[in-house]
Amino acid sequence: MEYLVIAFIGFLFLVYSISIRQLERTEITGPMFFVIGGVLLAFILPNEGEKLKAGIDYLLPLIELTLSIFLFSDAAKSKLGVLKHSFQYPSLLLFVALPLTLLFGxxxxxxxxxxxxxxxxxxxxxxLTPTDAALSKGLLQSTQVPEKIREGINTESGLNDGLCVPIFLIFIMLAKNPDTAITASHFVNVFSRELGYAMLIAGISIALFIPALNFAMQRHYFAKNTSPFLLLGFAMAVFSITQYFHGSGFIAVFVAGLLFDKFSETDVRTELIEDSEHLADFTSLMIWCLFGFVCVYLVIPKLNTNIFVYALLSTTLIRIIPVMLSLLFTTLNWKERFTFAWFGPRGLASIVFTLMVIDTQIENKYDIATIAMTTILFSVFIHGISTKPIADSFAQKSQ
Structure with missing residues (x-):
């Protein structure tokens, strides 16, 4: 069975690579294509779902590391000059819209x-509060979309994953021990520890990494064919060390990426990021394929009206209303505010949190997982299909 699965995934990559330009024209994104592929795989192997469900928690470290690489590379591509003038937008999204989204949800x-x-x-x-900018890559790469929107969405996506981690851990503790009271001071301690260790490790790691990288480049210590592993290994190390010390690895890699963007040389940075992203893309697409496979067993059998309604609302209004309210008194026009509000796709971070819930003994954990995975599935298609039309609408306006 394992070899048949591998062969099928390999075939998907072959078809995707050959037809990627045609797929983009029809507004089919990579995650959409591989989720559909995973669904087809489940119908080809109808009796293998229980085996994969039983071992799906073993995928958690792989998904976490893949997400950490994307967060680092997204931050390393951020234009800090733009953020200096537009940081109010991600700040409002993180500190006003995020809590409201949590309350509404x-x-x-x-x-x-x-x-x-x-x-x-x-x-x-x-x-379902964290967002994944990678699912809206077409929007982030479109030069027709204003930089303040692209960088704001990217920065929010990078930081909200890490900010949600300590809150998620508090809720996990409460769900495991519903009769135990968690005080406000305990919440503050967990949040401060997660954030503090992340910032400290990110700063120290960059202070060591950039001089070492410059030293190695001046003396030609590494070959071009190994360059993709540099940032890949660095992001994995920063994430894992931070997690080991009970900090937020997601915040650590994003802050490290911002610092790398600030202090590294532009030419070197661009080449290294492009190389490492190709490897991360490969892993993430495999994850989306497996996600589609699992959805057939966790989502489709339990799908009902309430789950459908919640998933649809979570993908749209539960995100849109808080963001529109948080940006109400900014200088953004209605279309720019709506673009911020619409592009909150759920992705790898939500999958990580879902797997962490499945790996516990929390009551109703499979109900929670089913609702979450349904929402992620909706988001992959709703946000994937809408990315190109909205990006193109900015191009039409500029003509």
Whole structure:
């Protein structure tokens, strides 16, 4: 069975690589293509779902590392000069829209799912609060879209993953021990530790890495064919060390990426990032294929009206309303505010959180996972299909 799965995934990569330009013209993104491929694989192997479900938690480290590489590379491509003038937008998204999204998501969950407690509803909401800019790559790469929007969405996506981690951990603790009271001071301690260790390790690692990189380049210590491994290995190390010390690895790699963008040489940075991203793309597409496979067993059998409604609302209004409110008094026009609000796709971070819930003994954990995965599935297609038309609308306006 394993070789048949590998052969099928290899065939998907072959078809995707050969037809990528045609797929882009039809507005089919890489995650969409591989999710569909995973669904087809589940129908080809109808009796193998339970084996994969039983071992899906072993994929968690791979998904975490893949996400960390994307966060680092996205941050390393950020234009800090733009952020100096437009940092108000990601700040509003992180500190106003994010809490409101969490509250809205919890309230809607309580209304639709009587079987979920308050803590379980909050846990579901925080799983679906982080965004994944990689699913809107077409928008971020479009030069027709204003830089302040692209960089704002990218920065929010990079930081909200890490900011949600300590909140997620608090809800996990509460869900595991519903009769145990978690004080405000405990919450502050967890959040401060996660953020503090992340910032410290990111700063130290960059202070060591950039001089070492410059030294190696001046003396030609590494070959071009090994250059993709430099940033890949660095991001993996920063993430893993931070996690070991109970900090937020996601914040650490994003901050390290911002510092790398600030202090490294432009030509070197661009080449190294492009090389490492190709490897990360390969891994992420495999993850989306496996996600599609698992959805056939976790989502389709349990899909009902309430789950459908929640997934649709979480993908749209639960994100749109808080963001529109948070940006209400900015100088952005209506279309720019809506673009910020619309592009909150759920991706690898939400998958990581979902797998972490499945790996616990929390009551109703499979109900939470099913709702979360349904929302992620909706997001892959809704945001994937809408990326190109919205990006093109900015191009038409500039003509």
């Amino acid at each position: 919890t309230a809607v969950s309580l209304f639709l799912f009587a079987e979920l407690s308050l803590i379980q509803s909050a846990l579901l909401a925080i799983i």
